[in-house]
Amino acid sequence: MRRGKPNDPGRRDRILLATLEMIAAHGVAGVSYRGVAAHAGVPLGSMTYYFPSLEGLIVDAFDSTRTHLEPRYATPLREARTPADVVDALVDATVGVTSPTLDDIRLYAEVRHQAARNPKIAAVLQAVEDDSLEMLAPVLPTPTALAVNAMLWGWWSHRLAHPSTELDEPTVRRSFEALVTLPASDHPFHTKARQYA
Amino acid sequence: MRRGKPNDPGRRDRILLATLEMIAAHGVAGVSYRGVAAHAGVPLGSMTYYFPSLEGLIVDAFDSTRTHLEPRYATPLREARTPADVVDALVDATVGVTSPTLDDIRLYAEVRHQAARNPKIAAVLQAVEDDSLEMLAPVLPTPTALAVNAMLWGWWSHRLAHPSTELDEPTVRRSFEALVTLPASDHPFHTKARQYA
DNA sequence: CCCTTGTATGTACCGTCGTACGTACTAAAC
DNA sequence: GTTTAGTACGTACGACGGTACATACAAGGG
Numbered sequence: 001m002r003r004g005k006p007n008d009p010g011r012r013d014r015i016l017l018a019t020l021e022m023i024a025a026h027g028v029a030g031v032s033y034r035g036v037a038a039h040a041g042v043p044l045g046s047m048t049y050y051f052p053s054l055e056g057l058i059v060d061a062f063d064s065t066r067t068h069l070e071p072r073y074a075t076p077l078r079e080a081r082t083p084a085d086v087v088d089a090l091v092d093a094t095v096g097v098t099s100p101t102l103d104d105i106r107l108y109a110e111v112r113h114q115a116a117r118n119p120k121i122a123a124v125l126q127a128v129e130d131d132s133l134e135m136l137a138p139v140l141p142t143p144t145a146l147a148v149n150a151m152l153w154g155w156w157s158h159r160l161a162h163p164s165t166e167l168d169e170p171t172v173r174r175s176f177e178a179l180v181t182l183p184a185s186d187h188p189f190h191t192k193a194r195q196y197a
Numbered sequence: 198m199r200r201g202k203p204n205d206p207g208r209r210d211r212i213l214l215a216t217l218e219m220i221a222a223h224g225v226a227g228v229s230y231r232g233v234a235a236h237a238g239v240p241l242g243s244m245t246y247y248f249p250s251l252e253g254l255i256v257d258a259f260d261s262t263r264t265h266l267e268p269r270y271a272t273p274l275r276e277a278r279t280p281a282d283v284v285d286a287l288v289d290a291t292v293g294v295t296s297p298t299l300d301d302i303r304l305y306a307e308v309r310h311q312a313a314r315n316p317k318i319a320a321v322l323q324a325v326e327d328d329s330l331e332m333l334a335p336v337l338p339t340p341t342a343l344a345v346n347a348m349l350w351g352w353w354s355h356r357l358a359h360p361s362t363e364l365d366e367p368t369v370r371r372s373f374e375a376l377v378t379l380p381a382s383d384h385p386f387h388t389k390a391r392q393y394a
Numbered sequence: 395c396c397c398t399t400g401t402a403t404g405t406a407c408c409g410t411c412g413t414a415c416g417t418a419c420t421a422a423a424c
Numbered sequence: 425g426t427t428t429a430g431t432a433c434g435t436a437c438g439a440c441g442g443t444a445c446a447t448a449c450a451a452g453g454g
Contacts, residue, residue, distance in 0.1 A: 007401060007402070007449085007450065007451090008401090008402085011402095026314075027313075027314060028226075029225075029226045032440080032441060032442085033441075033442065033443085034440085034441070034442095035441095042402095042403095043402080043403050043404070044403080044404075044405090045402060045403035045404060045405090046402065046403070048403095048442085048443065048444085049401075049402060049403080052443085053442090053443090054441095054442065054443090106313065109310065109313065112354065112357075112358065113306065113310050115358060116224075116303065116306065116357055116358070117223075117224060122358070125358060126358075129358070143365065143367075143368040143371070146355070146368060147348075147368060147369075147371070147372040147375075149351075149355075150348060150351030150352050150354065150355050150372070151344075151347060151348055151351055151372075152351075153350075153351050153354055154346075154347030154348055154349075154350050154351035154354075155347050157309065157347065157350055157351075157354075158343070158346075158347050160309075160313055161309065161312060161313070161319070161322060161323075161326070168340065170340075171340040171343060171344060172344075174340070174344070175344040175347070175348075175376060178344075178375035178376050179372060179375050179376070204419085204420065204421090204431060204432070205431090205432085208432095229410080229411060229412085230411075230412065230413085231410085231411070231412095239432095239433095240432080240433055240434070241433080241434075241435090242432060242433035242434060242435090243431095243432065243433070245412085245413065245414085245433095246431075246432060246433080249413085250412085250413085251411090251412065251413090
């Protein structure tokens with residue numbers, strides 16, 4: 001008897017990718033089995049076969065970004081050793097070459113948005129955030145890392161809201177410098193307190 | 198002939214309010230004429246009568262928040278004179294008594310989210326942001342104001358993503374202190390440059 | 395060659411929703 | 425009291441979308 005070999009391996013992944021493109025283009029609200037099927041060039045039946053529920057499809061699609069996109073922005077941060085390195089990496093991640101495209105930001109924005117109402121997607125977001133904090137832990141105390149994360153998302157959000165105007169690099173740099181350097185010099189908080197804020 | 202007096206004045210506003218509650222509870226995606234009608238206790242016909250298109254209803258609802266909610270968070274900022282006042286006001290707006298409820302943040306998040314795809318809602322958001330920058334203009338240079346706005350939204354977003362964990366007040370305070378005070382002392386940017394970043 | 399089992403697909407059902415529209419109601423004008 | 429214009433409402437149509445499901449296909453095992 002057949003051992004379960006798919007006739008078209010990779011089809012599942014193509015569907016996942018098409019779903020992400022669909023989400024970036026039209027938002028989660030604009031995702032339908034039929035739409036994704038058309039975009040991926042597969043029949044409707046394939047959709048429900050690989051992904052019995054639409055919610056599952058979307059969650060899986062989001063989850064797949066974690067392994068696909070994350071390394072690109074994360075690597076420079078992991079390699080940062082001094083606070084100055086961190087600032088450079090953060091500025092780059094906001095407006096520089098390693099920064100996400102508007103489509104990528106749109107995707108991330110969708111994750112954050114859906115996470116507010118869908119526990120499964122909230123878990124995905126939580127995982128992303130945990131990765132981020134863990135990444136910053138060697139160079140920044142947790143409270144600072146939290147602020148940095150919030151700031152980064154704030155700037156990305158800004159880019160999303162003003163797609164046509166370029167974000168001013170020195171402004172971004174100073175904001176991160178302020179967050180990263182000030183607490184280290186002026187305050188006694190610079191311990192790796194492990195409690196989340 | 199009749200002058201156009203409504204039989205039930207205030208019905209329009211009740212619909213608008215019900216719409217906002219619906220959005221805060223289920224998101225824009227969960228808003229339907231029928232759902233809002235039920236929630237507001239009006240017949241379906243009333244909905245399409247006052248709001249011929251669903252998009253118009255949502256835009257109007259969002260726009261109504263601008264006059265209803267904005268003053269509450271804005272007043273302390275307008276009254277701020279020194280940078281220290283500004284920091285206090287910002288911390289309060291983030292985690293203090295004047296800070297928005299989770300429902301309010303949800304609502305604001307919806308505005309930002311929809312604005313990414315809907316020009317009319319983008320205009321509403323733009324107006325809100327302009328108000329905010331104008332409000333900060335007397336006490337902060339524009340680049341700093343931009344960073345502060347991004348930071349504030351970042352923290353609100355954080356609260357949304359972690360509804361159960363309280364945001365640590367000193368952490369928030371230090372983040373705003375860093376943004377507000379550092380550029381004023383260390384950098385030559387402290388002119389009211391009018392260009393957006 | 396046929397049987398079995400997993401893979402794949404097309405269709406159809408059922409619900410929801412936006413919206414159009416004909417009808418009814420109300421109150422001011424004459 | 426009649427007319428009339430604006431207000432309010434209920435129904436129904438057409439489109440869309442998730443999902444169930446019966447059917448068809450492919451590939452190993454015997």
